[in-house]
Amino acid sequence: MMRLPDKWLLGLIQNRVVDDKKTNIDTAGKMIAEAAARGAEVVALPEMFNCPYNSRLFPGFAERYPDGETIGMLSEMAAAKNIYIFGGSIPEREEKQIFNTCFVFGPDGSLLARHRKCHLYDVDLKDGLTFKESDVLERGNRITVVNTPFGKIGVGICYDIRFPEMARAMALQGAVLMVLPAAFNLISGPAHWELTLRMRAVDNQFYVAGVSPARNEQASYVVYGHSMLVDPWGKIVQSLEEKEGIIVAEVDLERLRRVRDEFPLLKHRRVDLYELREL
């Protein structure tokens, strides 16, 4: 097995999503190029970076692999810049079904993995916010951990982070980083975004990258922003506010090993005591 580099640079793209798909693809492409120019070897995008987060729009924006223009841009940029791209998510069509999917491309432009959101966001807050993804979307049925020369990288999408079991499964599969394209809103964002990203990192002693679109106050669903990279001790390495921006920050695997060595949480688990069952 090849030795992992001790440190490498991760790029996170917080683009402002508008109603026009072509504009979103162009913006994302330019921002990926900038992150690569700043040294990022792995670049991650936000959830629904090519489409406003509105389930009525998903069918019209959906693409089939490998033909879609968003998918094509991601593959071409990965090859052109010699980087790994975790393509946030886009609406993906397969036969009559639509998924919320993250396509992952390697530096030769080939598809390495595809994560389909496993936990669909069906909530009904009494103070107004209601969203029911399952009206339009099908759910994925696999936890995704991608093998790269920078370490194994898990991918979840937004609501997937709400379930500690999923991040844990990634850590147990050897992930050093969990990438989370997401679109928290102005209720869940202030309440839980930073808290959740930090805690999954602390519990699993790996890096967690939350990648959100920039805030667009004109949208029907207003996202929180605040993309950030968190280290395995729960410290925020770098974060954005609500505006468009790029993070290029260090993933330090030496630090990860030190945290796991000094504070061996993962080894202290009592698997004999726990249970996995329905409520």
Place this chain on the structure above:
Amino acid sequence: MMRLPDKWLLGLIQNRVVDDKKTNIDTAGKMIAEAAARGAEVVALPEMFNCPYNSRLFPGFAERYPDGETIGMLSEMAAAKNIYIFGGSIPEREEKQIFNTCFVFGPDGSLLARHRKCHLYDVDLKDGLTFKESDVLERGNRITVVNTPFGKIGVGICYDIRFPEMARAMALQGAVLMVLPAAFNLISGPAHWELTLRMRAVDNQFYVAGVSPARNEQASYVVYGHSMLVDPWGKIVQSLEEKEGIIVAEVDLERLRRVRDEFPLLKHRRVDLYELREL
């Protein structure tokens, strides 16, 4: 089944632990009486509330059930004040073994449950803090959820909270509150205390009460303090700073039901995808 009350008062005791056991028992007894006088129907104490947190002292302070004087005080106070007492923890001796144990008494003074810390704190931080409970203590082998007229209440002790699987198991068994006697220190406290209590509450949509001793700068192990009650949305209901003090705060089961109804995380788990295995 008896209907649970919609709201009830929980008392949390943050006493300052000194070297003299008798003083610690007296202080705790007075503070329990004060919490009961303020209306608390369930009262919880901190980890090692009768003994400085120093594993060399545990054998000398240890008590056997039912004879120990700390154990006797807890049982008598529960009966005298007609309350439930979650007796933080004390060193418990059974034959040649010592455990870090929480004794739980009901309003008739009888023992309802006994939780022995399941995850022992063996860490070696390079910047100085080293602690190895397993040199002196044996570990418990059961997750503890106590049935009370106020709802089911889970009990963990300190490092037990580090393992999301344990809090989750309690939620799956129907707990509405997790009580955590603990003694985080000046490294883990600022880094992770509030974060962890809040996140276990959010993930499991129940109340979490973290109960620490007050800070004693003269002790060999200086604790963080900051006892707090967190609600099922992750909001801090009430908290203390580092000094001695008492919290009497409301556990609102109506709020718990509303959070679970509007944002049904526990129902959205995908048990088909997760795994429970060793690292």
